[in-house]
Amino acid sequence: MRSISLPRFRVFFALALLSLLGACDIPGLGPDPKIAQREDEAKAIGGACRYALRGIEDCYALNPKASKAAVFAGWKDMDGYMRENKIEGIPASAAEAPSAEEK
Structure with missing residues (x-):
């Protein structure tokens, strides 16, 4: 029976370890879920605006905190x-956001 020399064993062990660690999900390295x-x-807001027959500019104005892209x-x-x-589409029945004059 042939034995594996120590340097070859170390290389094999290092490659095996790297392949195992490469498949792990390390917390904190992925994108922030928030x-x-x-x-x-924001995508859902855009879809709802389109279904409500609102123009994209109106959608931006009604949702200023949402990402425009x-x-x-x-x-x-x-x-x-x-x-x-x-x-x-179905026209939106709810009134739009109150303007500065109405407040």
Whole structure:
């Protein structure tokens, strides 16, 4: 029976260890879940605005804290979906945000 020399064993062990550690999910190294959640919420806002027949500019004005890029992505996705499936939007029935004069 042939034995493995010590330097070869160390190399084999190091490669095996690296391959095992490479598959681990190390906490703190991935993206922040709050950021992903905010982006998903902004996409949902954009989709809802499109379904409510609101223009993208109105959507931006009504949701100033939402990321404009994510809102646009959601609006665009919903627009494509509605056109593809021939879905008619429903106008928003709720009143828009109160203006400065009404306060």
